[in-house]
Amino acid sequence: MGTLVDINNVRKVYKRDAFEVPVLNGVTLAVPQGDFLALMGPSGSGKTTLLNLMAGIDRPTGGSIFVDGKEISRFSETQLASWRSRHVGFIFQMYNLIPVLNAFENVELPLLLTKLSKKERREHVQAALDIVGLGDRAFHYPRQLSGGQEQRVAIARAIVTDPTLLVADEPTGDLDAKNAEETLDLLQKLNADFAKTIVMVTHDPKAAQRAKHTLHLEKGLLVEGAYGMETAAHA
Amino acid sequence: MKFAKLIRRNLFRNKLRTILTMMLLAVIFFFVATLLAILDNFENFSNAGEGANRLVVQSAISLANLLPYAHEQKIRAIPGVVDTAKLQWIGAYYKEKSNFFANFAVDVDKFPTVFDDYKVSPQDLAAFQADRRGALVGVDLMKRFNWKVGDRITLKRQIFPFDPELTIRGTYVHPVQTTSVFFPMEYFQQSIGNQGQVGTFWVKVADPKQMAAISQQIDAMFKNSDFPTETFTEKEFQQNFMSMMGNVKLLFTAVSTCAIFMVVLLAAITMSMSARERVTEIAVLKAIGFEQRLVLAIMLSEFVLLTVIGGAIGSYGAHFLFIAVDAGKMTQGFLQNLGVHAKTLTICMATAVGIGLVAGGFPAVRASNLRVVDGLRRVV
């Protein structure tokens, strides 16, 4: 299996007023196609930052990031936006559905950026909702759904464009145990049955167990890895 | 448009706030449209004499001082003068003092040549000229008092010691002056004892380019007489007559500008608030792949829609109100034919779009420039 995400010696420094905050200090990592990777680590270790970088919503201070052979770390803002719309699906801790749109319309949002016809869009949305088991809730608004259902709508929205990479930042962080289990079942299914590559940030070991591999971040460095020596050489 | 639904839903996301903002805009636009309509009305009135090629000769001392008939022959002899007519503003009223309209004694035989912009049918004109106490009445005034040709009306004295008792012999149509009454100069003169004096001479000039020269010539001619004159074009005369006009215009413009400015600020506050509340959602849209320009267009469309709907309710509200009610009646004839016309509506709607762009511009640009990661962390 080939490498989907290839991260080389990536550094990220945030500038806060006068001083600089180093967050990632040289991370090297390769995520194979079809993997389900869990990123763990203490709060503030840079998990979200790393995830955002490979999803193309943030840019590294140094190093390079390739996804599916394209060096996204060199893309302009506009190029990144259009690339994300085709290749990345996002799942957030707080679901982040648009409250004024119903489930169907929320899932349809990414498709509005494509050239698909209205009919084609409807078919895609219905298929995505069926996969997450909410085919019958299409016309419910987010406030009429439970947290678990909202997260499943969000997952449908993330997969509706059939993206290359799914990124999930603490997808179970706001859910009770039962709904967390169901969400993880769904992610596993997407990985196993639909061959989706998934990178999931979590601090819940139970969630991480569902992944194929787990990596730990500490102070901006990978400390142990299931792929061998991905840890950066310098601190 | 694929995004219309999102725009519409966002607009009415906070219904109370949106409706209050729209109402505020509607009220202000109603007010501004009405002020503009009144200005329009004044403008029309003061433009009334334009193109009529008429000069008005009055006493240089004041409008209350009269001029001797003898002046008229001398004026008529000036080359370039087509004809002249004596005209006296009477200032009488019908029944109630609040029934305000203009009434004049005029040389009836000269009326069709000097006042050729007042359209009268030949029959009406003949009947008017034949009756010593005949009256020629503007069509709108006929409507206002439900008068019919043949009605006998008595006006009450105010300035001159007589009450004109008249029979309506005809009506006239005029683009602006639609509510005046004309009656014969001789009737007036006999009633006040034939003093051989009159308030104004109206002078029809052949060539508009000569108006200024003839005007100077008239005043020069009487400069050293016992009755010096001051001659205006009809337009100047009307403007003098409404001497407060300039001030009113300035005042109205200032008040309208303040109102619009206030609305811009209030709309900007509302729009900033709603943009701010949506920081996370905007970040999500951008993460999904919505480009900065698309987010900007979506937000600006929403803000412009808000101001355009509010502005349309207000200005079209005024438009239809002044069609439905007779502002002339309500203002005792002060504002005849008040109306919010197409030009005013266009100005109002363009202003509404402008308000949306100006007030919403900053919040929309800010929101669309939001960095995805900052929006997701809500650090902004």
Ligand SMILES: Nc1ncnc2c1ncn2[C@@H]1O[C@H](COP(=O)(O)OP(=O)(O)O)[C@@H](O)[C@H]1O
């Ligand atoms: N936009 C930012 N500006 C400044 N500091 C930031 C910003 N984003 C993240 N950080 C800092 O970077 C560090 C890592 O953040 P993050 O990647 O969210 O960690 P984790 O997801 O592992 O909790 C934290 O100390 C955080 O305060």
Ligand SMILES: [Mg+2]
């Ligand atoms: Mg995090």
